Each structure stands twice: as C-alpha cells, then as structure tokens.
Amino acid sequence: MWRGIRIAILLVVLAVVAGGAWLDQRRTTSWEHTVWIGAFPLNADGSEAASAYIATLSDADLQPVSEFVAREARRYGINIDEPVNIRLYPAPAALPPAAAPDASLLARVIWSLRLRRYRMAALAPIARARPRIALFLLYHDPAHAAVLPHSIGLQRGLMGVVHLFATPSQASQNGIVIAHELLHTFGATDKYDADSDAPVYPEGYAEPRREPRYPQRYAEIMAGRVPLGPQRQVMPDDLSQTLVGPATAREIGWSRQ
Ligand SMILES: [Zn+2]
Structure with missing residues (x-):
C-alpha cells in the first residue's frame, strides 16, 4: 500500500511540475523575445583532456549555434534579431543524474524530478537575466570513448544533457549536436x-x-x-x-x- 501511495504522490508532483513547464514552453516558443540559454560545460570522464578543452571555451564557441537558429528563424519569417542567446556559465560540481537504461516507470519519474532539481540548482546562482533553458555540455576525452552516451533534450524540462567530444577537430560536429538537442527543448x-x-x-x-x-x-x-x-x-x-x-x-x- 505504501508503494501505491508513494507512486501517487510522485505522479501528483510530476503533474504540477509538468503544468508549470507547459506555461514555460509557451513562453519559449512565442518567438517574440530572445530566449536566454545557459550552457554549463562539465568534465564527463574526469580526464585532463576534457578539463583542458573546457578551459579554452568561451561564449564565441557557441556563437555558430545561435547564428544557425537566427539564420533559420529568419528564413521562416521570424523577425527578431536574436531568437536565442547562449552564454557559458560555471557548471555545478556534480554531473547531472544519469538514468539507468532499463529503468522502471517509477525510476524514470524519480530521475526526471532529480534532473529538474539539478537544473534549478545550476540556475539559482545566476542573479541577472537568468536563462530559461539549461544545456549541460558533458565533454569526453575522445581517447577514452569512441562512442558517446545518448544526448537528451527535454522540452518539458527546458533542459538538455549533451555529450560531446573534447577536441577542436570535433567542434563543428559538437555545434550540430548542441543545436539538435536545443531544438528538442523547443519541441x-x-x-x-x-x-x-x-x-x-x-x-x-x-x-x-x-x-x-x-x-x-x-x-x-x-x-x-x-x-x-x-x-x-x-x-x-x-x-x-x-x-x-x-x-x-x-x-x-x-x-x-
Ligand atoms: Zn534527438
């Protein structure tokens, strides 16, 4: 019985969270104002290569992604100069919670709530122009991982967890992956x-x-x-x-x- 009650409470919490996210989502897809996006680079594997690469990153590295969105929005008649503005912010100390691949429904509900809490904790220290969407960029040393874990972009969570290679030769491909996950957050x-x-x-x-x-x-x-x-x-x-x-x-x- 306790298990049933626990699940019921979680579902109510999730429904409330989803309702709030629905309002947020309408605000992010009206395309009347710039949507502020925070990018949080993280060292996914604790490698030297990833931390050295992250140290070189600046807002300019994310410019191709915002320029891509602006260029394409214009092609569809969206008339604001800057549909999205992406800025780098210091990342939380811990990595975002990972979902077990064969997780039960309950485990996935809990995981999605933990992800939302992680996003809120990352955004909380930003006092002015707090981003609406958070992209967690997890950089991996290509020498350690030939294939990356699956990236996710959650529309209802207004966040993405994006796995990338920590090397300049992959920067253009990384831009494509970031843009892809960002557009997931817009639906x-x-x-x-x-x-x-x-x-x-x-x-x-x-x-x-x-x-x-x-x-x-x-x-x-x-x-x-x-x-x-x-x-x-x-x-x-x-x-x-x-x-x-x-x-x-x-x-x-x-x-x-
Ligand atoms: Zn996708």
Whole structure:
C-alpha cells in the first residue's frame, strides 16, 4: 500500500511540475523575445583532456549555434534579431543524474524530478537575466570513448544533457549536436530511423520537395544526415550544411504550413 501511495504522490508532483513547464514552453516558443540559454560545460570522464578543452571555451564557441537558429528563424519569417542567446556559465560540481537504461516507470519519474532539481540548482546562482533553458555540455576525452552516451533534450524540462567530444577537430560536429538537442527543448522531435540512422522522408529532409529528390544538399537538423540516395546518407561537416526542415519549423512554432 505504501508503494501505491508513494507512486501517487510522485505522479501528483510530476503533474504540477509538468503544468508549470507547459506555461514555460509557451513562453519559449512565442518567438517574440530572445530566449536566454545557459550552457554549463562539465568534465564527463574526469580526464585532463576534457578539463583542458573546457578551459579554452568561451561564449564565441557557441556563437555558430545561435547564428544557425537566427539564420533559420529568419528564413521562416521570424523577425527578431536574436531568437536565442547562449552564454557559458560555471557548471555545478556534480554531473547531472544519469538514468539507468532499463529503468522502471517509477525510476524514470524519480530521475526526471532529480534532473529538474539539478537544473534549478545550476540556475539559482545566476542573479541577472537568468536563462530559461539549461544545456549541460558533458565533454569526453575522445581517447577514452569512441562512442558517446545518448544526448537528451527535454522540452518539458527546458533542459538538455549533451555529450560531446573534447577536441577542436570535433567542434563543428559538437555545434550540430548542441543545436539538435536545443531544438528538442523547443519541441522538435527526432526525424531519423532509430535502426538505420536514415532520415525519414519527408520530415527528415531539409528540402523534401526538391526534384530530383536525390542527392539532397543539406541535412535536416533533427535527422542529422544528408540523404544522398534512398539508402545512403552522410554526416554534414558543420551547421552551414544543415537546415531546419518544414516539419521541425512547425513543431517549434516557426510556421503553420
Ligand atoms: Zn534527438
């Protein structure tokens, strides 16, 4: 019985949190004012390489991401100069709570509440112009990890946990990953096939109406790859080869068509 009561209380808490987040989300996707985003770089593996790389980071490193959002917003007729402003802030001492891969529903509810608490604790010390969205950038030494854990962007949580490689040669790819997770926080969904990584047609195509359909020139940001043929796709080099497609634009409130 106690277990039932505990779950019921947690569900009520979650419903209240979700209600608050719904209001926040409407404010973030009206695109009438600049949305302030805090980026918190963290050393994911405790490596020298990650801390050395983090020490070199400045706001300018995140500029390509905000410029990408501004450029694409303009293409969809959003008329504010700076749709998003991304700034670096000192990160919390601890890493964000990680979810166990095979977690139960209850464990996932608790994890999502702990993530929200982590976000609030990270934002609390910022007195002026407190960011609405928090991106936790977890840098890994590429010598230790060939493959990174899955990044997440939570619309209802107004936060992302983004896994990145701590090396200048990956900076452009990191920009693509950060932009992808950031757009999740605005309500964009993934547009690639989870098994094959192939962009889903038409939503995962930057120019779905292009004739002939192949090769596509750009990657759709939520699909992450440039379709060259029905079974062939390549990673874009940087955000200049990446667009927000019509389906994503609808999801994040940039277009109604
Ligand atoms: Zn995604």
